[in-house]
Amino acid sequence: MAEYKGILICGEVREGKITTITRELITTGRKLSDDLNQRLSILLIGENIQEAAKEAVFFGVDVVYTVDDIPFAESPPEQYLALVSNIFQKAAPSIVLFGQADMGRDIAPRLAARLGASICMDCVELAIDPETRSLLQSKPVYGGNAVAVWASDDVQPQIVTMRPRAAAPAEPDPSREGEILPVAVKIDESVIKSILIETVKEEVKGIRLDEAKVIVAGGGGIDGKEGFELLKELAQILGGTIGITRVPCDEGWMPAGLEIGQTGHVVNPDLYVAVGISGAPQHLAGCSGSKCLVAINKNPEAHIFEEADFGIVGDYREALPPLIEKCKALKK
Amino acid sequence: MNIIVCVKQIPDPEIPPVKFKLDTESRCVVPPEGIPPVINPYDEQAVELALRLKEKHGGKITILTTGNESASGVVKHALSLGADEGIALTDKAFEGSDSFSTAYILSQAVRIIRDYDLVLCGRQAADWDESLVGAILAENLGLPLVTLAETVDVVDGELKVKRVTLDGYQVFSVSFPALVTVSHEVGQPRLPSGWGIVSASRRQIPVWDAKDIKADPAKIGFDASRRKLVKLFIPKREKKCEMIEGKTTAEASVKLAERLRQEGVI
Ligand SMILES: Cc1cc2nc3c(=O)[nH]c(=O)nc-3n(C[C@H](O)[C@H](O)[C@H](O)COP(=O)(O)OP(=O)(O)OC[C@H]3O[C@@H](n4cnc5c(N)ncnc54)[C@H](O)[C@@H]3O)c2cc1C
Numbered sequence: 001m002a003e004y005k006g007i008l009i010c011g012e013v014r015e016g017k018i019t020t021i022t023r024e025l026i027t028t029g030r031k032l033s034d035d036l037n038q039r040l041s042i043l044l045i046g047e048n049i050q051e052a053a054k055e056a057v058f059f060g061v062d063v064v065y066t067v068d069d070i071p072f073a074e075s076p077p078e079q080y081l082a083l084v085s086n087i088f089q090k091a092a093p094s095i096v097l098f099g100q101a102d103m104g105r106d107i108a109p110r111l112a113a114r115l116g117a118s119i120c121m122d123c124v125e126l127a128i129d130p131e132t133r134s135l136l137q138s139k140p141v142y143g144g145n146a147v148a149v150w151a152s153d154d155v156q157p158q159i160v161t162m163r164p165r166a167a168a169p170a171e172p173d174p175s176r177e178g179e180i181l182p183v184a185v186k187i188d189e190s191v192i193k194s195i196l197i198e199t200v201k202e203e204v205k206g207i208r209l210d211e212a213k214v215i216v217a218g219g220g221g222i223d224g225k226e227g228f229e230l231l232k233e234l235a236q237i238l239g240g241t242i243g244i245t246r247v248p249c250d251e252g253w254m255p256a257g258l259e260i261g262q263t264g265h266v267v268n269p270d271l272y273v274a275v276g277i278s279g280a281p282q283h284l285a286g287c288s289g290s291k292c293l294v295a296i297n298k299n300p301e302a303h304i305f306e307e308a309d310f311g312i313v314g315d316y317r318e319a320l321p322p323l324i325e326k327c328k329a330l331k332k
Numbered sequence: 333m334n335i336i337v338c339v340k341q342i343p344d345p346e347i348p349p350v351k352f353k354l355d356t357e358s359r360c361v362v363p364p365e366g367i368p369p370v371i372n373p374y375d376e377q378a379v380e381l382a383l384r385l386k387e388k389h390g391g392k393i394t395i396l397t398t399g400n401e402s403a404s405g406v407v408k409h410a411l412s413l414g415a416d417e418g419i420a421l422t423d424k425a426f427e428g429s430d431s432f433s434t435a436y437i438l439s440q441a442v443r444i445i446r447d448y449d450l451v452l453c454g455r456q457a458a459d460w461d462e463s464l465v466g467a468i469l470a471e472n473l474g475l476p477l478v479t480l481a482e483t484v485d486v487v488d489g490e491l492k493v494k495r496v497t498l499d500g501y502q503v504f505s506v507s508f509p510a511l512v513t514v515s516h517e518v519g520q521p522r523l524p525s526g527w528g529i530v531s532a533s534r535r536q537i538p539v540w541d542a543k544d545i546k547a548d549p550a551k552i553g554f555d556a557s558r559r560k561l562v563k564l565f566i567p568k569r570e571k572k573c574e575m576i577e578g579k580t581t582a583e584a585s586v587k588l589a590e591r592l593r594q595e596g597v598i
């Protein structure tokens with residue numbers, strides 16, 4: 001087992017840039033590699049990624065493996081899997097990091113099965129135990145009701161996916177140096193079992209949830225599409241955007257792509273206003289990192305008040321109009 | 333189209349957080365008193381998807397679960413919704429199995445059933461939220477895999493799957509047999525009919541043990557698990573909520589805006 005060493009990040013590049021989640025992985029990976037005194041490497045796949053490779057070095061990576069000329073977003077999972085397995089032979093890392101996003105969710109478990117690895121999905125913290133030197137993998141379980149800490153000492157490699165926003169994105173330092181190793185990989189086409197017919201991005205108008213500084217989120221208490229007009233007005237005045245819980249998504253009041261939580265987006269805005277939201281752990285999983293959480297709920301016993309910084313007990317139909325007016329006045 | 337659906341019995345994931353209890357010493361979750369376990373919600377949606385496919389294309393739906401003696405309850409639930417057959421994989425030797433062992437146990441059973449076009453799993457089991465078994469099962473069985481399905485169709489003899497992504501969707505085409513994991517975007521599962529409940533409750537669910545599925549003892553149970561649980565705890569909530577009050581809700585709202593301004597949040 002001694003041949004496995006170092007940390008490999010399976011990174012993502014979008015429009016020539018290292019994605020935010022990948023920068024978060026670099027922060028986590030850098031810390032682990034310093035603690036273990038081992039090298040941090042990253043795999044970048046896509047077209048025109050040479051600039052991104054340099055960027056990765058500035059962010060703190062020691063070795064960058066680049067696989068050029070493969071349109072990453074359009075490649076079927078088996079192709080990506082074959083590539084990672086190939087790089088894996090070269091790098092023989094003991095820890096492999098993915099983001100808990102579209103790619104990591106899909107690829108990481110398959111890779112673990114293929115490599116005979118251990119795997120822990122959706123971790124919020126990774127640490128090296130100072131005594132045993134093992135990788136401690138903390139992961140919310142039971143919808144976020146509890147946190148489990150796992151170790152997998154006897155198994156190599158150890159694959160982990162990290163929840164978005166679990167670490168701050170790495171900042172560039174142009175004085176850093178590292179190696180960039182272009183890798184040519186020939187994929188045996190016969191491994192490809194699924195055909196990707198199309199990838200559709202449903203453009204959201206306005207601010208993206210993961211970039212919003214202010215989110216006004218509505219839940220089951222909004223009780224219909226119409227109520228969201230008030231939330232939109234508040235969001236607009238505060239320069240923010242709308243989020244939802246599972247309920248408006250299931251009821252079809254709002255587009256599913258706005259869902260926040262364990263299975264939706266994970267956000268950490270400066271201000272999160274939760275309106276008509278009970279505060280189920282599965283929802284809080286997506287917003288508990290918000291700097292300031294305000295809850296408006298007509299039930300004083302609602303669990304959301306346990307997590308909120310500020311709370312109002314009342315009907316949102318009575319609470320929002322004066323709040324909107326006051327915010328307007330304050331903004332002037 | 334013959335479909336196998338893997339379902340898991342779990343503690344009700346929607347209990348209020350105050351009812352959620354741990355035994356930190358033994359690192360176990362204490363089942364909430366008086367609240368019966370349920371079928372994993374995503375698995376119920378997988379059954380729903382299977383029923384929709386059966387309505388369109390005919391065939392047979394077989395339910396598979398592995399768990400303790402009470403686990404056959406979720407098989408009966410799936411039968412009450414309209415599934416045709418169900419098997420419970422139960423053996424002391426299976427206890428403590430991790431995701432890899434669970435997938436191994438299921439794959440041994442799937443190999444015995446043999447005659448199938450599609451295997452469905454939920455995207456994750458809402459107890460430990462691992463999101464692993466479906467993918468490992470597909471690898472074990474050498475099946476093409478599409479994860480996080482919202483809809484599944486048959487087009488020109490191939491399976492066409494719409495996969496949910498964070499900002500849209502993808503469409504994949506795979507050939508049969510295949511494995512698909514199901515996301516909640518599938519929509520509300522149907523309710524069982526009264527007759528469905530009655531007839532399912534009368535059914536005898538076949539139980540297969542380690543011998544029946546020719547399980548390799550080295551691959552199952554606690555000792556085979558690749559990870560060890562070091563610690564299990566309920567995260568501390570240190571926040572104290574400042575309740576903003578007023579004679580009326582409107583008055584409280586105005587105060588809230590002022591407070592947020594003071595704090596520099598708006
Ligand atoms: C496996 C699993 C995964 C899940 N993943 C997610 C996820 O990713 N994201 C997610 O959001 N949920 C998720 N859920 C669902 C979650 O458990 C809750 O059911 C859901 O978050 C509840 O949404 P809610 O608070 O909006 O609605 P409800 O629980 O219906 O609460 C509505 C709240 O509004 C209040 N209210 C009612 N009327 C008014 C009014 N007029 N004015 C003010 N307040 C009012 C009520 O007091 C209540 O507290 C998941 C569930 C499971 C089982």
Ligand SMILES: Nc1ncnc2c1ncn2[C@@H]1O[C@H](COP(=O)(O)O)[C@@H](O)[C@H]1O
Pocket residue numbers: 338339340341372374375396397398399431434438452453454455456457458460461462463464465466
């Ligand atoms: N004990 C089990 N019996 C049958 N199916 C299971 C079991 N555990 C997991 N599965 C299936 O695998 C999916 C993912 O589970 P998990 O990887 O545990 O999150 C579930 O939604 C089920 O479809």
